[in-house]
Structure formats: C-alpha cells, structure tokens
Amino acid sequence: MAKPIKKKRIAVPEQDPKARIHNFNEVALGYTFELAKEEASRCLQCPYEYAPCIKGCPVNVNIPGFIKKILEEDIKGALEVIHETNSLPGITGRVCPQEQQCEMNCVMGKLGDKINIGKLERFVADYAREHGIMAETKIAPKNGKKVAIVGSGPSGLTAAADLIKMGYDVTVYEALHEPGGVLIYGIPEFRLPKDIVHYEVKFLKMIGAKIETNVVIGKTITLQELIDEYDAVFLGTGAGTPKFLNLPGVNCKGIYSANEFLTRINLMKAYKFPEYDTPIKVGKRLAVIGAGNVAMDAARSALRVGFEEVYILYRRTREYMTAREEEIHHAEEEGVKFMFLVSPVEFIGDENCNLKVVKLIMNKLGEPDSSGRRRPEPIPGTEFALEVDAVVFAIGQRPNKILYQEVPELKTTKWGTLVVDEKYRTTMRGVFAGGDAVRGEATVVLAMGDGKRAAKAIDEYIRTGEWPEEIKPKTF
Amino acid sequence: MFEIVDKKVLAPNIKWIRVKAPLVAKSARAGQFIVLRLHEKGERIPLTLFKWHKEDGTIELVFQEVGKTTYELGSYEPGDKIMDIVGPLGKPTHIENYGTAIVVSGGVGAPIGYAVTRALKEAGNHVVSIIGFRNKQYVILEDEFRKVSDELLITTDDGSYVRKGFTTDVLKEYLANGGKADYVFTVGPVIMMKLIADITRKYGIKTDASLNPIMVDGTGMCGACRVTVGGEIKFACVDGPDFDAHQVNFDELLSRLTEYKEEERIALDRYVKGVH
Numbered sequence: 137m138a139k140p141i142k143k144k145r146i147a148v149p150e151q152d153p154k155a156r157i158h159n160f161n162e163v164a165l166g167y168t169f170e171l172a173k174e175e176a177s178r179c180l181q182c183p184y185e186y187a188p189c190i191k192g193c194p195v196n197v198n199i200p201g202f203i204k205k206i207l208e209e210d211i212k213g214a215l216e217v218i219h220e221t222n223s224l225p226g227i228t229g230r231v232c233p234q235e236q237q238c239e240m241n242c243v244m245g246k247l248g249d250k251i252n253i254g255k256l257e258r259f260v261a262d263y264a265r266e267h268g269i270m271a272e273t274k275i276a277p278k279n280g281k282k283v284a285i286v287g288s289g290p291s292g293l294t295a296a297a298d299l300i301k302m303g304y305d306v307t308v309y310e311a312l313h314e315p316g317g318v319l320i321y322g323i324p325e326f327r328l329p330k331d332i333v334h335y336e337v338k339f340l341k342m343i344g345a346k347i348e349t350n351v352v353i354g355k356t357i358t359l360q361e362l363i364d365e366y367d368a369v370f371l372g373t374g375a376g377t378p379k380f381l382n383l384p385g386v387n388c389k390g391i392y393s394a395n396e397f398l399t400r401i402n403l404m405k406a407y408k409f410p411e412y413d414t415p416i417k418v419g420k421r422l423a424v425i426g427a428g429n430v431a432m433d434a435a436r437s438a439l440r441v442g443f444e445e446v447y448i449l450y451r452r453t454r455e456y457m458t459a460r461e462e463e464i465h466h467a468e469e470e471g472v473k474f475m476f477l478v479s480p481v482e483f484i485g486d487e488n489c490n491l492k493v494v495k496l497i498m499n500k501l502g503e504p505d506s507s508g509r510r511r512p513e514p515i516p517g518t519e520f521a522l523e524v525d526a527v528v529f530a531i532g533q534r535p536n537k538i539l540y541q542e543v544p545e546l547k548t549t550k551w552g553t554l555v556v557d558e559k560y561r562t563t564m565r566g567v568f569a570g571g572d573a574v575r576g577e578a579t580v581v582l583a584m585g586d587g588k589r590a591a592k593a594i595d596e597y598i599r600t601g602e603w604p605e606e607i608k609p610k611t612f
Numbered sequence: 613m614f615e616i617v618d619k620k621v622l623a624p625n626i627k628w629i630r631v632k633a634p635l636v637a638k639s640a641r642a643g644q645f646i647v648l649r650l651h652e653k654g655e656r657i658p659l660t661l662f663k664w665h666k667e668d669g670t671i672e673l674v675f676q677e678v679g680k681t682t683y684e685l686g687s688y689e690p691g692d693k694i695m696d697i698v699g700p701l702g703k704p705t706h707i708e709n710y711g712t713a714i715v716v717s718g719g720v721g722a723p724i725g726y727a728v729t730r731a732l733k734e735a736g737n738h739v740v741s742i743i744g745f746r747n748k749q750y751v752i753l754e755d756e757f758r759k760v761s762d763e764l765l766i767t768t769d770d771g772s773y774v775r776k777g778f779t780t781d782v783l784k785e786y787l788a789n790g791g792k793a794d795y796v797f798t799v800g801p802v803i804m805m806k807l808i809a810d811i812t813r814k815y816g817i818k819t820d821a822s823l824n825p826i827m828v829d830g831t832g833m834c835g836a837c838r839v840t841v842g843g844e845i846k847f848a849c850v851d852g853p854d855f856d857a858h859q860v861n862f863d864e865l866l867s868r869l870t871e872y873k874e875e876e877r878i879a880l881d882r883y884v885k886g887v888h
C-alpha cells in the first residue's frame with residue numbers, strides 16, 4: 137500500500153522575531169494536535185532494529201513507536217513509549233541538538249526533509265501535561281534502602297526518578313534555592329519555560345522524592361556524612377564553574393561570565409528589576425565571547441533585557457560553531473551580529489574601570505588541533521577596537537569543585553572531571569557520578585542517560601555489595 | 613523557611629538577629645558566611661556568621677542597613693521567616709597558634725573579626741584586638757571582644773569614644789612601640805584592609821584579609837565574586853573569602869563593589885517609598 141511521500145517538514149509556529157526580542161515567552165510555539173499528526177504521518181516507520189533515528193538518540197527513544205501512537209491519537213501511549221527510556225521529553229524535545237542525534241540519519245532525509253522528531257517529542261510531553269495525562273508509573277514496594285543524590289540537574293533528577301521506581305528512598309540535595317540545575321539557572325525561559333522544569337520536579341516529589349534545597353554537600357553536610365547515612369550516593373554536580381581569560385582589564389565592571397549573566401536573568405529574574413531585587417546592567421552594546429549554546433542564550437537574553445546591539449565574537453568560522461542549529465538560526469533572525477575569526481586581547485575601561493572597549497585580533501585557521509578542528513592563529517598587526525558596554529564570557533565551564541575541595545579520595549582527571557568507570561563508580565566506595573561532572577560540559581540528554589545507567593549500577597551495588605578493587609577510568 | 617527568634621538594634625542601622633538554621637549551625641566555622649534570600653523576589657546576599665549554636669540550631673548575624681535587602685531584613689521581627697539560607701560557605705579562616713595574633717576589624721567587619729578572634733584565642737594565641745568605629749554611637753560588640761581578647765584597643769574616627777584615630781593609626785603605634793605580632797587578620801572597609809596590608813608588609817607580618825565582593829550564588833558558579841590575588845583570578849566564595857592581604861588587588865575590589873550603584877539606589881528608593 138503506497139502512501140504518498142510528504143517531502144516538506146510541517147512548519148512549527150513561532151513568535152515573530154520583532155515581537156519576541158521584547159519578551160521572555162517561548163519562541164517556538166510547538167505543534168497543535170493536527171500539525172503533529174501531519175508531521176507524524178511523514179515518518180516511514182522504519183523497523184525498530186534498523187531505524188537510524190533510534191540509534192542516533194543517546195537514550196534510544198523508540199521514535200517510530202511513539203510517532204505511530206501520535207497517528208493513532210493515543211497520546212498516553214506515545215508518552216509511555218518515550219518514558220521507557222526518557223523521563224524528561226518536554227525538556228529534551230526542546231533542547232537536544234537533534235540535528236546531530238536522532239534526526240541526523242533519518243531516512244526521510246534522503247527523500248526530502250528529515251522528520252521533526254524533537255518537536256513531536258515535545259508535542260507529546262506538552263499535550264500530556266496540559267491535559268493531565270500521566271504515564272503509568274510502576275513503583276516497586278519500598279526496599280528499605282536509601283540513596284542520596286547530590287545536584288538536581290538532569291542527571292540527578294533522572295537518577296532519582298529511576299531509583300524511586302525501583303523502591304529506594306531517595307533524597308536530592310541542591311545547593312541553590314531552586315531545583316533543576318542548568319535547566320533552571322542557565323537555559324532561558326524563551327527556550328525552556330520554567331513551568332516545564334517545575335512540573336518535572338513536582339512529579340518527582342509526587343512519586344516520593346525528598347528534595348532539600350539550600351544544602352551544599354561539602355559545606356552544609358560533608359560527603360562522608362552522606363556515605364555514612366545512605367546506602368549509596370550519586371554525584372550529579374555538573375560543570376558549573378565558568379572560565380575567564382586572564383587578559384588585561386578582565387575584571388572591569390561590565391564583564392560577566394555567561395553563568396552570572398544568565399543566573400541574574402533566569403534564576404533571579406533580573407529582567408523584572410526592580411520588581412525583583414536582583415539587577416542587571418543594561419547598556420547599548422554587548423559582545424559575547426564564544427559560539428556554543430551558552431553564548432547564543434546570553435546573546436539572545438541580552439537583546440531581551442534591552443541591549444540594542446549584540447555581537448557574537450568567535451575565534452573560528454561559522455562551520456565550527458557548536459550551538460544547536462535552531463539557536464543559531466533564531467539568534468540571526470533576532471538580529472544578533474556574528475564576527476568570526478576574532479579573539480579578545482585586552483579590555484579597556486574608563487577611569488573607574490567601566491568597560492568601554494574590547495580590543496580584538498584577527499585570526500586565520502591553522503592546522504587541526506586534537507579536537508580535529510582547525511586551530512585559530514592570531515595574525516600580528518590586525519588588532520582593532522570594538523566599543524562595548526558589556527562583555528559576556530561563554531568560553532566553557534569546569535566541574536564545580538566545591539564538593540571535592542576537601543575530599544582527596546575522590547580522584548579527578550586533568551580536566552577536573554570526576555574519574556568513574558563504566559558503571560559510573562567513583563574512586564570512593566558507594567559513590568557514583570554522572571552528567572557534566574564526569575563529562576565536562578555536555579548535553580542534557582547525555583546527563584539524563586548517565587543518571588539512568590548510574591541508577592541501574594547503584595541498584596546492582598546495593599543488592600550485591602560488589603565493588604571493584606580498582607576503578608578503571610572510562611573516557612567520555 | 614528560617615525563623616528569626618531574636619533581634620536587637622546594636623547601633624543606628626546595625627542590627628543583630630538570631631535565626632533558626634540547624635544545618636548551618638552544625639557545620640559552621642570561624643570566617644564562614646551564609647547567603648540568604650528574604651522572599652520569592654529577593655536578592656541573594658552574603659552575611660558572615662557571627663556566632664552559631666549546635667545545641668539549639670541557631671545562628672547569629674550582625675548586619676548594617678546599606679541598601680534594599682539589608683533595610684528590609686532590618687524590618688523583620690522575631691517570628692518572621694527568611695525564605696532561604698544556605699551555608700556555611702567559604703573556606704573557614706585558617707586557625708593555628710601563631711604566638712601573638714592581631715585582629716583588626718573596622719565597623720561592621722567587627723562580627724567577622726569577633727568569630728576569628730575567638731577561634732584564635734581558643735587555639736592558644738595571645739590575641740590583640742583592634743576595633744574601630746565611626747563614632748561612639750557605632751561602637752558595637754565591645755563586651756564580646758573583651759571576653760575573647762588578651763588586649764583590646766578601641767578607636768573612633770572622631771575621638772568620641774576612648775581615642776581618636778583609625779585602626780591603622782592604632783596598629784602603627786602598636787608596632788612602632790615594639791608590640792609583638794606574628795600574624796594579622798583584618799576585616800572591614802576595603803580601604804582600611806588595604807592600608808593595614810601596607811603597614812604589615814613593611815614589617816613582613818603574615819596577614820590575611822577577609823574580602824567582601826558582590827556575590828550571587830556563593831558556590832563558585834557565577835564568578836561575580838572574582839578578585840585578583842597575586843595576579844591570578846580567584847573566586848572569593850570558594851577560594852576565600854580570606855586571602856593573603858599582601859597579594860590582593862584592593863583597588864580592583866573597591867571598583868567592582870560599585871558596579872550596581874545606580875541600580876542599588878533605584879531599588880532602595882523604591883523600597884523606602886513603598887514602606888513609608
């Protein structure tokens with residue numbers, strides 16, 4: 137029975153760029169049920185063992201499976217298929233770099249546009265949430281064992297959910313006043329509405345997780361105290377420590393890490409100052425150094441708080457930018473300007489060190505470096521000045537060390553990430569870790585996948601008591 | 613939520629509160645601080661731990677009303693609740709028996725100085741406390757300091773109490789008169805700490821300063837609190853707040869503290885108008 141092939145992707149309604157740079161509402165409005173069915177009907181339903189989309193997804197969501205359920209108008213069924221491997225579809229559907237994962241090798245790509253898997257996944261989660269549809273959740277009877285989770289980012293939340301379902305008593309400790317990790321303090325509202333994160337956290341509480349905010353493990357409670365009190369501990373502490381370049385003038389006023397800039401705006405709601413107490417300084421021109429998701433988020437947030445002109449300054453060329461395609465596209469639509477092959481060399485302030493100028497140098501691309509990307513090399517004599525009121529560093533982050541500062545037994549790599557083996561076991565018995573804390577800056581779905589696999593390993597450890605003599609480091 | 617159980621006004625605009633925060637009270641050590649947020653719309657601000665009591669799970673804080681958040685906190689009464697308190701944060705002050713230790717505190721640095729003084733005393737040091745205030749009205753914690761110091765030298769800027777002069781004058785005289793000093797700890801206005809460091813540098817006395825940059829999270833995540841120490845960028849909330857005073861770039865710290873002056877004024881004006 138030959139179905140007509142629909143080559144074109146069904147467009148996702150979006151807020152108009154001119155309007156949206158004045159608000160923090162979500163940019164992509166998402167599919168309606170009708171549009172979702174239409175997009176779903178384009179899927180060729182490749183067999184499970186073969187489907188390249190499933191192979192491309194880090195948590196192997198059964199994509200043709202849930203798409204089929206959408207066509208059958210069985211949203212509860214679709215949600216349950218997704219939940220088999222992914223408990224946060226409202227989040228991953230929005231923030232996964234789909235073009236490098238599930239959608240990369242979609243067969244439809246050979247005939248026309250690839251299936252918009254991300255937006256379909258998001259549709260299922262949103263429709264279910266808005267209509268009070270819940271996936272059947274089987275929770276095993278309590279087994280009397282306790283697990284502590286440190287950090288409430290996607291890795292911690294996922295590990296917590298899975299362990300509760302296995303019958304464990306789970307407590308999540310979070311340093312900030314609100315749970316969610318980067319999902320709350322980093323990724324802006326216009327890309328991931330906070331209500332969605334709140335909903336997931338509420339669900340976790342509903343199935344029995346205890347969440348203790350305002351507790352810094354290593355300070356408020358020591359890791360050893362957790363080890364003594366719990367049967368196992370999972371560290372999902374992320375990679376939240378920002379890097380700066382130690383250039384002249386780097387501590388002038390008006391220079392921020394992306395984390396500070398985004399935390400003020402997202403977590404502390406500085407865009408509502410003075411109704412909210414936390415301020416952000418708004419000037420005319422802002423430049424972001426870096427070209428990943430974090431950089432795009434900072435640039436687009438800057439427009440929304442009122443900067444008139446926003447630049448992305450990147451030391452390589454367009455094709456090396458690491459941000460999601462959708463983010464780059466949205467940033468361009470909103471009027472963010474891109475400057476390639478430039479690196480900052482100095483920041484110049486006025487007599488009170490209020491930032492006025494960033495001095496840049498032009499680069500050319502040299503030989504590929506260890507990451508396989510061509511290395512930027514400064515061209516002498518090409519320095520020039522860009523007048524700015526603010527600069528945001530988005531050049532990468534290191535793991536938060538607040539926890540391990542005083543725990544020498546926890547071995548780290550030369551990048552500061554925690555050493556773990558293939559079962560996410562750290563060098564301390566009973567202590568597991570996953571997410572950005574072991575990978576360095578990675579993605580939400582990889583952090584989630586780690587949380588899931590670590591939960592399995594934790595269960596195995598608590599049941600068997602087995603722990604290896606030596607931890608064989610896994611490389612990520 | 614964290615309940616305020618007791619409150620006192622120590623001097624004009626300087627208030628003392630005792631708050632229920634059992635987890636903080638259990639782990640606190642001298643030199644550490646907490647970050648609090650009063651309510652849903654509040655800002656996160658750091659305050660140093662003055663005293664803490666494991667037995668009843670309370671902590672004591674002393675703060676000066678300087679802007680919106682501290683004024684608002686000053687309006688809270690026993691029974692009122694603070695939404696968030698996280699801590700203890702920062703590295704505890706390094707305490708050992710140096711021999712003779714001098715603690716120089718200025719103004720509202722006094723509560724921090726007090727906690728460190730007590731810890732140094734308990735470690736067996738001969739402790740000389742130098743505390744300075746604007747004038748007689750602002751003298752706080754005198755009795756407290758007396759209990760934990762071997763010598764207590766008080767000064768006021770205008771001479772309205774004990775003597776006239778700054779803490780720097782007192783330290784200079786003490787050292788010039790052959791006073792012994794194996795270690796100096798200083799906390800207070802940035803400019804004072806800078807001048808204290810200049811004095812002790814000449815004498816080659818190891819000196820730590822407790823720095824107070826603007827902070828947001830207090831857990832090493834934002835870099836708002838960065839300071840330059842020995843040419844390197846450090847985050848005061850996790851690498852400090854204490855640093856080798858001879859290595860600190862105090863001018864930079866002074867400048868960074870003024871970053872939000874304009875916004876702070878707007879917030880305070882709006883608050884004062886709303887209240888009155």
Ligand SMILES: Cc1cc2nc3c(=O)[nH]c(=O)nc-3n(C[C@H](O)[C@H](O)[C@H](O)COP(=O)(O)OP(=O)(O)OC[C@H]3O[C@@H](n4cnc5c(N)ncnc54)[C@H](O)[C@@H]3O)c2cc1C
Nearest residue numbers: 287289290291311317318322353374571572578579580583
């Ligand atoms: C601005 C920004 C945009 C991004 N955009 C995307 C995107 O579009 N798509 C994507 O896939 N990924 C994106 N990422 C990356 C992604 O968010 C991370 O890979 C992911 O959140 C890592 O999850 P995690 O659970 O390991 O840690 P995190 O989300 O970092 O959470 C760690 C949590 O642990 C807490 N914590 C740390 N130490 C302690 C302690 N000692 N005690 C208690 N709590 C502690 C922290 O406060 C934090 O809440 C982005 C990141 C940023 C910063």
Ligand SMILES: Cc1cc2nc3c(=O)[nH]c(=O)nc-3n(C[C@H](O)[C@H](O)[C@H](O)COP(=O)(O)OP(=O)(O)OC[C@H]3O[C@@H](n4cnc5c(N)ncnc54)[C@H](O)[C@@H]3O)c2cc1C
Nearest residue numbers: 657658659660674675676678679680681682824825826876
């Ligand atoms: C580690 C640490 C410990 C501290 N301990 C205490 C304490 O025990 N008692 C106490 O009274 N204060 C303490 N402070 C200072 C206190 O955090 C600030 O006074 C407070 O953040 C001001 O908030 P606000 O909204 O009331 O005023 P804002 O409106 O934010 O500021 C008003 C004025 O205060 C100045 N200011 C702002 N932030 C700071 C700061 N971090 N340090 C010094 N001046 C500042 C501004 O320059 C401005 O002139 C500490 C600061 C740090 C970093």
Ligand code: SF4
Nearest residue numbers: 193197228232237238
């Ligand atoms: S989790 Fe991410 S990669 Fe996997 S199917 Fe969903 S959007 Fe695609």
Ligand code: SF4
Nearest residue numbers: 179180182189242243
């Ligand atoms: S590869 Fe594309 S067409 Fe095939 S099942 Fe996956 S989404 Fe459908």
Ligand code: FES
Nearest residue numbers: 830832834835849
């Ligand atoms: S206050 Fe954010 S890093 Fe120190």
